[in-house]
Amino acid sequence: MINYEFIIGLEVHMQINTKSKVFCECSTQFGSEPNSNTCVICTSQPGTIPILNKKAVEAVIKTGLALNFNINKESTFARKQYFYPDSPKNYQITQANPPLCSKGKLSIVVEGKEKVINITRIHLEEDAGKLVHEIGSRKLDYSLIDLNRAGVGLMELVTEPEISSPEEAFEFLSELKSIVEYLGTSECNMEEGKMRCDVNVSIRPIEQKEYGIRVEIKNINSLSGVRDAIAYEIERQKEVLDSGGKLIQETRLWKAEEKMTKSMRSKEGALDYRYFPEPDLVPFELSDSFIEGLRKEIPELPKARRTRFIKDYGLTEYAASYLTSTKAIADYYEKALDYLEDKKVSSQLLANWISTELNAKFNTSKLSILESPVSCQNLAKLVSLILNGTISGKIAKTVFDEMFKNSSSPEKIIKEKELAQISDEVIIVKICEEAIFESSKAVAEFKSGKEKAIGAIIGLVMKKSKGQANPQLVNKILIEKLKK
Amino acid sequence: MDEILKFKANDLRAKICSGEVKSLDIIKSCVTRIKRTDLKIGAFLKLNEAKSLEQATYSDKKIKNDERSGFLEGIPIAIKDNIMIKGESMTSASKYLENYVSPYDATVIEKLKKSGAIFLGRTNMDEFAMGGSTETSAYQKTANPWNIKYIPGGSSGGSAAAVSAGMVPFALGSDTGGSVRQPASFCGIVGYKPSYGLISRYGVCALASSFDQIGILSRSVKDSALLASAIVGKDYRDPVCEPKDWIDFVSYIDNDIEKLKAIKIGVPKQLFNYKIDAEILENFDKAVNKLKFSGAEIIEIDIQAYKYVPALYKVIMCAEVSANIATFDGIRYGYRSRNARNLDDEYTKSRTESLGYEVKKRILFGTYVLSAKNYYRCYHQAQKVRTLLINQITDAYKRCDFIFSPTTLQMPVEFGEVLQEECDIFLIAANLAGLPGITVPFGFTNSGMPVGMHFMGSRFSDVRLFQIASAFEKISGFDVNKYPEL
DSSP states (O other), X not given: OOOEEEEEEEXXXXXXXXXXXXXXXXXXXXXXXTTOSOOTTTTXXXXXXOOOOHHHHHHHHHHHHHTTOEEOSEEXXXXXXXXXXXXTTSEEEEOOSSOSEEEEEEEEEETTEEEEEEEEEEEEEEOXXXXXXEXXXXXXXXXXXXXXXXTOEEEEEEEOSOBOSHHHHHHHHHHHHXXXXXXXXXXXXXXXXXXXXXXXXXEEXXXXXXXXXXXXXXXXXXXXXXXXXXXXXXXXXXXXXHTTOOOOOEEEEEETTTXXXXXXXXXXXXXXXXXXXXXXXXXXXXXXXXXXXXXXXXXXXXXXXXXXHHHHHOOOHHHHHHHTSSHHHXXXXXXXXXXXXXXHHHHHHHHHHIIIIIHHHHHHHOOOGGGOSSOHHHHHHHHHHHHTTSSOHXXXXXXXXXXXXXXXXXXXXXXXXXXXXXXXXXXXXXXXXXXXXXXXXXXXXXXXXXXXXXXXXXXHHHHHTTTOBOXXXXXXXXXXXXXX | OOGGGGSOHHHHHHHHHHTSSOHHHHHHHHHHHHHHHHHHHOOEEEEOHHHHXXXXXXXXXXXXXXXXXXXXXXXXXXEETTBOOXXXXXXXXXXXXXXXXXXXXXXXXXXXXXXXXXXXXXXXXXXXXXXXXXXXXXXXXXXXXXXXXXXXXXXXXXXXXXXXXXXXSEEEEEESSSTTHHHHHHTTSEEEEOOXXXXXXXXXXXXXXXXXXXXEEESSHHHXXXXXXXXXXXXXXXXXXXXXXXXXXXXXXXXXXXXXXXXXXXXXXXXXXXXXXXXXXXXXXXXXXXXXXXXXXXXXXXXXXXXXHHHHHHHHHHHHXXXXXXXXXXXXXXXXXXXXXXXXXXXXXXXXXXXXXXXXXXXXXXXXXXXXXXXXXXXXXXXXXXXXXHHHHHHHTTTOSEEEEXXXXXXOOBTTOOOOGGGGHHHHHHHHHTOOEEEEEEEEOTTSOEEEEEEEOOTTOHHHHHHHHHHHHHHHOOOTTOOOOO
């Protein structure tokens, strides 16, 4: 058996989060009526000229700064030429050399080990439109073109071929996504196509110096898809080489349903894009103060925030990672924590509620944390009600369900549904006496030494009290009574 | 010919404002003249008769009621058919755009609409402005009004012929490699190309974006200055357009020949490396002597890179053409072949059937010079030589104020004959370096064809260029009131 080394590089396209397109004033709103977000510029009418959107440049630079890039103060645009109906000019305005950002890096943690991945470049370019081949389930015998997306700003990030496993690629993208979401420079939604990732994979025997044949994989539309596609492709390439076959340089498509890659085209007739400098846009020069101004706008990034959460709030690594995975969740957590008195005691419990109960609700309801029906203040209240013994953890879950359903406060729900924990001894003694009276068999067993039999009696007490009796008190009182 | 047509645009402006002349009468005269002569000339692709008459009536009413009138209120103007006017056709003289209707106004059109100018009609041109004879138009030939056997020059040949024949006082053209100044010279009128970045290109069907400028064709330097004042100004829609304040060029023009005193005129010695038409050379010598006599100092300058001008222009222009014309693919608007079976077929057939020979030739050449294999050898090299040329010209301006030459090295040829490659090199140099240039008619050959002289200024010296050209116009002795017999 030959041992192989895997060489993986990523090309990530992220739609820049600006209100208008990168070279015209059209809206970038996703899901609008086809061709409603278009104008004479982005449909390439004769005589039109692109106008650069400054906000898009700012977004790329901010992203570059957050990833430790060098910002090239003098940058130009280029025309990349190819004919395709979704590209109205039949060339794409992009950047050749120098790009806006060169030489960045991102550190990731895989299986407890830290690794730095170098990133070659980030450049600014425009997106293409979309071809439509079917309406609903009806296949068309012609194609329609929707140019709403044509001219939306994209940043393309290209890594060095330094990723060596599907897990590393997954981690890299998760970390990248999280940073970019923190910056707000892209929504990075892979399902809406706002983040797209092409993967280059090659393998070589460990002792071999030169690179193997590189295969590009396109059409991946989820983070786990990237991981699965790489894992599949590595196995495929191994099988070809182990069976004495030869790999060819080609582009393959990831088929998510079949969980396999399929050949799309070989690279031999590689396209000549005939790049040349874009004459309609003047080369731009960025001042140091402009760049430094953007640096000041960069918020605390996920890694720093994670470390701070562990240090300041005593959270577990897992909880801190989950909470800082998006800025919205971390902000929610810190806002909720602000409402709580004793942060040292409440921080972990609050974290648990967000990462388990709230997270589960989002998964089933498809809502995001920004749309959460449970406000931070209400979740904080719920946690303090648990901590002060007003309700048990179990009741809290019932209360929480109501809170998520009706956005109401926990106090209101507890009052309306009479869910407050009963800690009044007189009442509990009375219920316990009733339960003992009705459980003669269990009582007899207990008295004969079978201590476990008390469970049945506790169960009856909880049933009679609709789960509201304070479990510690019930336990204590029953033992007192039974041992008399 | 109607006397009213002999007034310059500046005079018409004054006379319309004072009520002495009615816009309606001007338009009527223009229309009559066009109807009588344009069958022979073929300058116009489209005449807006009804709409122009309507607008003229409106302008006259405004003036009569003392309402605020525009900068060019009631004055007719012809527009080259590659400039966008909302709701009107814009063919660029190509079959591809035969049924195209402009969805917006070019910036210059927006300004002219505000100024109250009347768009009399659209003039013929070479297809997508590719050519120097107006013969590549997909629609018609345009003849030189001074001798209808000859080409009017191009690509703005329709605009030049219309002004020359007295059909309209002035016209807009576009100048990528001499396309305003060469036909102006061939037709015996003034042709002005502004500094690159002085006038917005927004709404002009692009040929080669780094050279394209809107230009003006008129019967006098002052009329060019008048129209320039109406269309100049910063425009956020054209990123190469410089953020300069509005300039009233006309106010600087006083026909003062004193301006020629103590001015340094550079004559490139490379001029004499070329085969120049004998009568052009004769006229040039006369022009130089007249300048000297008026007090100008003539200095020989040395710009060796002139010899590269034809080649480097061809490489960069065709490269940009190949990308700019790519949008004409039969998909979203314009000509679409009915015989296509699939996507590639649709591209190929739509373009094959609708684009002319010259256009295809330039697309192919541009594609060749930009291909990965040839990029450094051709395109990149040409850009380096362009920088060299610009540096040499900049150096020359340390010794002189203007560079002076005959506008063309050759007289117009008969239809079907080909001009030599070097004919326009002194014009193309201005496009390559982004400089302003103006041609002023100077004299006639023995066979009665006009000869023009060309001044090229440094970047954004347009005001002084107008002043010098206007002074030269005065000393030239050229009879601007002489019209071709039609």
